[in-house]
Amino acid sequence: MTIEIRQVAHPEAVRGFDTETLRRHFLIERLFSPGEVLLTYSHIDRLVVGGAMPVDAPVTLPTPKAVGTDAFLARRELGAINVGGPGRVRVGGAVHAVGPRDALYVGMGAGEVVFESDDAASPAKFYLVSTPAHAAHETVVIPAERANRMEVGDQATSNRRTIRQYIIPGVCTSCQLVMGLTQLEPGSMWNTMPCHTHDRRSEVYLYFDLDPNARVLHLMGEPSETRHLVVASEQAVLSPGWSIHSGVGTSHYAFIWAMGGDNQDYTDMDMVAMSALR
Ligand SMILES: O=C(O)C(=O)C[C@H](O)C(=O)CO
Ligand SMILES: [Zn+2]
Numbered sequence: 001m002t003i004e005i006r007q008v009a010h011p012e013a014v015r016g017f018d019t020e021t022l023r024r025h026f027l028i029e030r031l032f033s034p035g036e037v038l039l040t041y042s043h044i045d046r047l048v049v050g051g052a053m054p055v056d057a058p059v060t061l062p063t064p065k066a067v068g069t070d071a072f073l074a075r076r077e078l079g080a081i082n083v084g085g086p087g088r089v090r091v092g093g094a095v096h097a098v099g100p101r102d103a104l105y106v107g108m109g110a111g112e113v114v115f116e117s118d119d120a121a122s123p124a125k126f127y128l129v130s131t132p133a134h135a136a137h138e139t140v141v142i143p144a145e146r147a148n149r150m151e152v153g154d155q156a157t158s159n160r161r162t163i164r165q166y167i168i169p170g171v172c173t174s175c176q177l178v179m180g181l182t183q184l185e186p187g188s189m190w191n192t193m194p195c196h197t198h199d200r201r202s203e204v205y206l207y208f209d210l211d212p213n214a215r216v217l218h219l220m221g222e223p224s225e226t227r228h229l230v231v232a233s234e235q236a237v238l239s240p241g242w243s244i245h246s247g248v249g250t251s252h253y254a255f256i257w258a259m260g261g262d263n264q265d266y267t268d269m270d271m272v273a274m275s276a277l278r
Contacts, residue, residue: 003039003064004028011242015225026220027229028236031206032084032125035059037115039128041066044240045202045260048076048130051234054087056120061113061128071111077133078106078113079167079179080126081256083208083234087124090114096141098124101181103142103166105174108133125234127206131260133175142166147180159190169264178259178266184252191255192246195219195277196269199241201261206236207247209254216255218247223272244272 009017009025017025028040031051037059039050048067052059063072072078080089081103089096089104092111098104104126106113117123147166153159165171167179178201182191207216210233220243221227229237231247239245241261 006042008043026238042238050128052115052126054115054117055123058114058116076130078130079177080104080128084125085122086118088116091139101144105172106139107137109136110139129258131177137173158188160185160188176260178264181256183254186252189249195244195246196271201259203239203259206256207231208234214251216247216249223276224278
């Protein structure tokens with residue numbers, strides 16, 4: 001089992017970080033490894049972020065010491081979105097088919113979680129985000145077409161994109177986890193600009209579906225002290241509540257955003273005026 005621990009960094013300290021230190025604190029470079037579950041435990045809102053990539057055998061969600069309980073889901077909930085080929089997830093013995101770009105919500109106390117691929121030649125890749133939970137909600141599959149869909153942005157500003165909200169009140173009940181997927185249209189490179197913060201919630205962005213040579217320049221930091229991370233496909237960025245999160249790609253791409261914190265109100269954002277960005 002592989003788990004990495006990321007401590008919280010104060011925004012005043014982050015102002016002095018060099019590139020390597022910024023990447024060590026905020027970028028998760030490796031999420032998927034064949035036949036393994038890779039996890040990162042971040043102390044921002046105690047998000048656990050990871051990837052499960054079963055190939056020709058099932059892989060089981062481990063219970064690292066970091067979660068402090070006998071079972072991973074004893075006091076946690078889990079969201080999974082499949083960014084690979086068709087797969088299945090066994091939760092406490094019940095089998096759930098999770099197709100490409102479908103999501104699975106797993107409630108607190110649901111039992112053992114085992115990931116499988118339908119076809120080893122096109123393995124499933126389950127992107128995982130877990131937050132602490134206080135109540136047991138129903139484990140459900142949310143197919144892409146059942147997600148709440150919003151078309152936003154404009155081709156003229158290169159930010160035409162479709163947002164799909166999977167784990168969000170009204171679609172899927174959770175304790176605090178909110179999760180969805182944003183797809184950029186071909187020719188659109190910008191996400192989430194004008195940008196925002198929400199100090200009440202931390203967020204994590206997984207960028208995927210980029211060509212091997214394409215990159216996203218992810219913008220982070222306090223609005224008056226922005227920094228950037230150069231991000232490749234299937235890498236994730238931790239975004240504390242004080243940080244903006246936005247980006248521009250060298251080609252179009254998709255990303256999964258997930259949040260945990262004090263509320264589940266997607267619209268609760270503190271918009272940053274363009275004139276305030278430095
Ligand atoms: O494309 C976007 O804009 C987003 O997907 C924004 C994220 O969902 C977000 O930052 C929610 O707080
Ligand atoms: Zn946000």
